[in-house]
Amino acid sequence: MESLTKRILAIVLIAVIGVGIGVGAWIFLAAPEAAIKYPGAPSGFDKDNTIVIGCAGDTGEIQGDANYEGAYFACKHINEAGGVVINAITYYFGVTKEDTDESNPNLVPSRGVDAARRLIYDKEVDFAVGGFRSEALLAYIEEFMDAEMIFIGTGAATDIFCEKVNETYADYKWFFRFMPINSTALGGQILYTLADFILNINADYPNHDVKEIGILAEDLTWVTSLVGAIKDVLPLLTGGWATMLPEILYDISLSATDMNSHLADLQADGADIVIPVISAQGGILMMQQYALNEYDYLIFGIDVQSQLDTYWDDTGGDCVYETMMQTLYRCNKTSKSVAFWDAFIAQFGHEPLYIACGAYDAVSAIRDAVEDAQSLDPDLIIPVMESWDRSNPHLGVAGNAAWWPNTHDLVAGYPFGYTLWAQWQPGGTKAVVPALIYPDVGAYGNITTGDYVVAPWVHTEWS
Amino acid sequence: MVKEKMKEKINNFPGYLKSWGTTFIGGLTILCLIILTVIPFLSNDLKYVYVFLPQFTLAMIFAIFAASWDLLTGISGQISFGHAIFFGVAGYICAYFIDYQGFPTWVAIVLGSLGAVFFGLLIGIPCLRLKGPYLALGTLAFSLILLKLFLQGSLAHIFFGSEGISGLPSLSDDPIIEYFIIFIFTIISFIVIIQISKSKLGTIFKSIRDDETGADASGINTTKYKVIAFMISAFFAGLAGTFYALYNTAVNPTGNFGTLNSFFAILMASLGGLTTITGAALGAFFFIFLEYILIEIGVIEIGNLIIDVSLWKFAIFALILIIVVRFAERGILRPILEHLKDLWDVLMGR
Incomplete structure (x- = not known):
């Protein structure tokens, strides 16, 4: 009898565990309606008539959060403006996100792949935006392409994505790059700006030849062609005036001591200007050591972290006088830029990162393309997006988006895709300084907001 | 006879x-x-087929990888903290032959696995003089050297740089077929590894693990068998590495050579229970599905309280692992089996 009771109890236990697993699986597999937000949509709207944007990015990290914020903000504005009408039916925009964990230094590519699959097959999004780290995006982009879903890149600069569109259009035609311009074009804009900067500043200091140029870059693939181009072309663009010092490629896990050693080497080599090519945290170390030791050269180049409004505090104000590329700052880059900038800060309490600008423009572009195509069919939407060329660009907050035929890559150069040059100035303010690649006053008003300031200890040394 | x-x-x-x-x-x-x-x-629900089912595929890939580590470390006593070397090398070789040489996928998988065996030999020989923690550090150093080499943008023309190789075909466009391919290879791999551990060769491995001097004194060529252990283990780690590369349709240094992969293998095998081999499978499934569940929970809203589990998932994940390791020092396989055995006996009326 006791044995029978035990057997019954065992069977009941197994049944309970089985039911528990079943219920758990059902909960996990149920459609995650709550995970999709419809900011700005009127209450009671028909959820059958929605267009859902999937954000692929590293949530919890600045890049992924910026991507979601940009997309969310665009959806809000679109919905508040009445959504989009397709064949007499009003559609509202929804936005959702999945964590690709791509900012993790210990990258696990399968997490990005799984995140892409969740967006496509679980949340059943209609379009996707995102991507930041090339090697992660290279893995999960395939999921979107296999699903024949339009994916707009908002963070990765590597040329390879658009090269794939060009080489195998049938397989990659759903990919478009909205932000930033590709690394080769970035290189070109840096080169022209630097050449002009070197010649101008040289004219300001008759007692000192500003001609020795150093490069301090993180040793990653994306910098390779850029550093090569700077070394080869910059002397030519300055009419043979500039002399390139041996470049320093550093390991991204370097310490403050390592960084200081590199900066001291550049000083010892007689550098007048140092061009940083940095996307990771190395910039903070660089500026802290630079300010601490007051090295006799200027810092003028790429330092992605320095675009953040928190950078001043992150460096304890040591970033002062650093000048770097910045996609957007509060200026009249386009007619929409200033209003977007102010509204974004009012909404989120901080400045938009370039990825946020890209995501905002990407979602706005999707809205316009859907309206023009009067369809959600990618085969009808792609030709509309491809029609945005130099003669017919799409006006965004960060530039006029126009694509080269067959590559879906942004046309670079004023007034299309171009970068601003911004300098951290005393007091923690930032100014968009004059640069060769854009006019002081553009088609939409003032672009530059201040003059370049030479670091005082450098000024003293050179005078 | x-x-x-x-x-x-x-x-x-x-x-x-x-x-x-x-x-x-x-x-x-x-x-x-x-x-x-x-x-x-x-179910033929899209989420089930394309999101849930691939978790099993991924778990089986890591099960092979963790079992290969258990064979080398648990059975043979050669502690490796750089098992990602074989995992990554095989993935890269497989990707290279598919993408640059146009080889059929299956040929590339074989070449990738054999490439890992070659690296097993290459690393096994210099590491023979090292024992215990020094061997662990030696293998870790090898893995870090390889990772750094592959990460160097300035050597991108040789090692493909931080972007690696992408656009690989997956094993099958149909996740169910992909699942069954990996399933079959997992079964075969586990049968082979378990049989090796139970065979004469396995006994030699264990004797080296338990008393190398004694094994040497009894006439066993410990040098030869340690290299063999490295090579066999590398083969299965390599096989898992090629499957992982094809699962992601891409390879890159941090994703395939990263130290984290080595620790994944160690964690999975240890979670399941060292020297059990099958424990590696349990550990891999536990590991993958714990992460899956935490991702699925997402945001919890209780009144005005909003807890975004997704932001804390890795911290919660680590905490759960610490608790499990604390209460199941010898892995979770043995206690689970003991409890199931009790249940089985009750059901059988024993």
Whole structure:
């Protein structure tokens, strides 16, 4: 009898565990309606008539959060403006996100792949935006392409994505790059700006030849062609005036001591200007050591972290006088830029990162393309997006988006895709300084907001 | 004589299988295999097929990887903290032959796995003089050197740089077929690894692990067998590495060579239970599905309180692992088996 009771109890236990697993699986597999937000949509709207944007990015990290914020903000504005009408039916925009964990230094590519699959097959999004780290995006982009879903890149600069569109259009035609311009074009804009900067500043200091140029870059693939181009072309663009010092490629896990050693080497080599090519945290170390030791050269180049409004505090104000590329700052880059900038800060309490600008423009572009195509069919939407060329660009907050035929890559150069040059100035303010690649006053008003300031200890040394 | 023995074994196999199936372990194994065979057909919901099912595929890939580590470290006593070397090298070789040489996928998988064996030999020989923690550090150093080499943008023309190789074909466009391919290879790999651990070779490995001096004194060429252990383990780690590369359709240094991969193997095998081999599978499934569940929970809203579990998932994940390790020092396989055995006995009326 006791044995029978035990057997019954065992069977009941197994049944309970089985039911528990079943219920758990059902909960996990149920459609995650709550995970999709419809900011700005009127209450009671028909959820059958929605267009859902999937954000692929590293949530919890600045890049992924910026991507979601940009997309969310665009959806809000679109919905508040009445959504989009397709064949007499009003559609509202929804936005959702999945964590690709791509900012993790210990990258696990399968997490990005799984995140892409969740967006496509679980949340059943209609379009996707995102991507930041090339090697992660290279893995999960395939999921979107296999699903024949339009994916707009908002963070990765590597040329390879658009090269794939060009080489195998049938397989990659759903990919478009909205932000930033590709690394080769970035290189070109840096080169022209630097050449002009070197010649101008040289004219300001008759007692000192500003001609020795150093490069301090993180040793990653994306910098390779850029550093090569700077070394080869910059002397030519300055009419043979500039002399390139041996470049320093550093390991991204370097310490403050390592960084200081590199900066001291550049000083010892007689550098007048140092061009940083940095996307990771190395910039903070660089500026802290630079300010601490007051090295006799200027810092003028790429330092992605320095675009953040928190950078001043992150460096304890040591970033002062650093000048770097910045996609957007509060200026009249386009007619929409200033209003977007102010509204974004009012909404989120901080400045938009370039990825946020890209995501905002990407979602706005999707809205316009859907309206023009009067369809959600990618085969009808792609030709509309491809029609945005130099003669017919799409006006965004960060530039006029126009694509080269067959590559879906942004046309670079004023007034299309171009970068601003911004300098951290005393007091923690930032100014968009004059640069060769854009006019002081553009088609939409003032672009530059201040003059370049030479670091005082450098000024003293050179005078 | 050998032929006759083989013939006898083959003739007795159905009987052996029948009697094995009635044992607790045999019955449990068959039940698990039946469940894993049925799982792909339980739903045709897109999320189920494209999101949930691939978690099993991923878990099986890591199960092979963790079992290969258990064979080298648990069975043979050669502590490796750089197992990602074989995992990554095989993935890269496979990707290279598919993408740059146009080789068929299966040929590339074989070449990738053999490439890992070659690296097993290459690393096994210099590491022979090292023991215990020094061997662990030696293998870790090798893995870090390789990672750094592959990460150098300035060497991108040789090692493909931080972007690696992308656009690879997956094993199949159909996740169910992909699942079954990996499933079959997982079964074969586990049978082979378990049989090795139970064979004469396995006994030699264990004797080296337990008392290398004694094994040496009894005439065992420990040098030779340690290299063999490295090579066999590298083969299975390499096989898992090629499958992982094809699962992601891309390879890159941090994703395939990263130290984290080595620790994944160690964690999974240790979670399951060292020296058990099958524990590696349990550890891998536990590991992958714990992460999956935490991702699925997402945001919890209780009134005005909003807890975004997704932001804390890795911290929660680590905390759960610490708790599990604290209360199951010898892994979770043995206590689970003991409890299941009790349940089995009750059900059998024993």
